Amino acid sequence: MKKMMEQCEIYRSGYFHAERLQEEDDVQDLKNEVTVMVNSIELLRLHCRKLMGQYLGSCSVDELNEITIQIEKSLTLIRSRKISNQPSSFRVLPKFWQAKVHEEEVGKLKAEIAGTRELVNERTTLHEMV
Structure with missing residues (x-):
């Protein structure tokens, strides 16, 4: 036991x-x-x-650019939600806001293209100097 x-x-x-x-x-x-x-x-x-x-x-410049892009996307999303939640009597406004959003996007793209062109021209000038 x-x-x-x-x-x-x-x-x-x-x-x-x-x-x-x-x-x-x-x-x-x-x-x-x-x-x-x-x-x-x-x-x-x-x-x-x-x-x-x-x-x-x-923040670095790249981080600031990312933050700017995120904020712009958020603003676009908020505007589109705001437009879709409006009553039917305001149906004319969405086209106005859509046009405004597209104008902003086109303006940003044009500015980006202009900046890229400046960089290409500067790079070409520097390359010719060498």
Whole structure:
């Protein structure tokens, strides 16, 4: 009987020890997951602040261009939603807003083309100098 009690005690202590190790592993995994989530939340907050115009001094030109593009896309989306939610008596306005949005896009593309042409001309001039 004593031998059987000892075997039960050995089995029980081994079982609880393995269970305790599993719990410790689970806790460590949860801690790691929380750390990753905290970092992700902080990155999202920083990105949100940048989109709202805060801390732009630390941004590179490329990041500023990306932010500008994102804001312009958001404005276009908001305008299109606003137009689609208007009552039927204002159906004439959507074409006006659509034309305005297209004019803005065309103007931006023209400015981009002009900038590209200037760069090509400058590059050609520099290449000729060499």
